[in-house]
């Protein structure tokens with residue numbers, strides 16, 4: 001028997017359980033309408049909240065950076081990979097987030113690998129929301145700290161778990177700000193109050209909050225008026241900022257410590273000049289105007305109102321992440337397929353990404369959508385939803 005026979009067996013099982021991911025190929029730039037597998041469809045799948053992924057100012061900035069700095073840094077940040085652009089981005093991010101300092105990394109995922117195991121270690125306890133993102137889970141596993149999961153968005157369970165853990169060197173509370181599958185938000189005021197009581201260090205992953213929540217997209221800490229109170233805000237440049245990269249923002253002390261110690265900073269090459277320049281352009285646009293963020297929220301309200309009136313269950317969402325709850329794997333895939341055939345791209349999210357019974361289509365709003373686009377999306381959902389008995 002081949003030594004790789006286990007892969008055949010596991011892939012077959014994945015297919016039989018309806019969990020095989022059919023990865024679609026995108027053949028155009030990101031936008032409200034995209035070309036997917038040869039078909040022009042309305043895009044309800046991307047994290048391109050503000051349309052920055054194909055924004056002229058970001059493209060122009062990236063092209064200028066290539067002319068001036070070339071295509072790659074050819075070094076890790078601590079050797080020869082820190083270019084003027086990286087520092088400019090970090091200064092602008094810190095100002096935008098209204099904190100003292102920021103340090104950038106290669107992605108949001110990597111940022112959690114950088115922040116969590118660098119700050120925490122043996123003898124510490126990481127109190128982590130049970131629905132936290134995979135990058136928080138993996139970052140926590142890289143730490144030698146004990147991981148204690150508390151019930152999703154449940155401050156009283158967090159408080160009880162904090163009380164249970166006595167002989168602790170340092171406590172950390174880690175949560176997504178906006179939960180990427182449900183579009184609900186962490187009750188940060190209550191979480192912060194508990195963290196204060198136990199002198200716990202707070203780390204908030206704001207991947208889906210920045211560019212979306214708070215004043216002109218400054219994020220979830222801004223939304224709750226908690227500037228300077230959250231110890232580390234983890235961010236990503238791959239969602240609302242439309243590019244790629246991640247960052248940690250907080251006090252000068254923590255950021256300098258991360259610069260000296262975080263392994264992805266020390267042992268993996270820096271982000272390219274083009275990406276960094278595009279990120280700078282994104283931060284500059286948001287610093288100058290909240291118009292795109294307002295458009296995003298207008299679209300969100302418009303679409304949700306229509307979908308609720310049609311009888312769809314949109315779960316607990318209070319953000320532009322709109323889960324259309326189906327509760328069945330086969331039905332979720334069938335709905336996604338019918339929508340695609342009718343010109344709407346909305347992928348099914350099933351187990352293990354979400355728990356069994358919570359299968360859904362996750363719809364993402366964008367400032368690039370017009371009301372006419374959203375009318376088309378809702379009426380297509382209506383037809384397919386009725387055909388499948390979802391509504």
Ligand SMILES: Cc1ncc(COP(=O)(O)O)c(C=O)c1O
Nearest residue numbers: 107108109133135180207236238
């Ligand atoms: C909460 C959260 N954190 C981190 C990430 C990873 O970000 P990136 O795609 O920049 O690696 C994601 C992306 O799915 C996310 O939803």
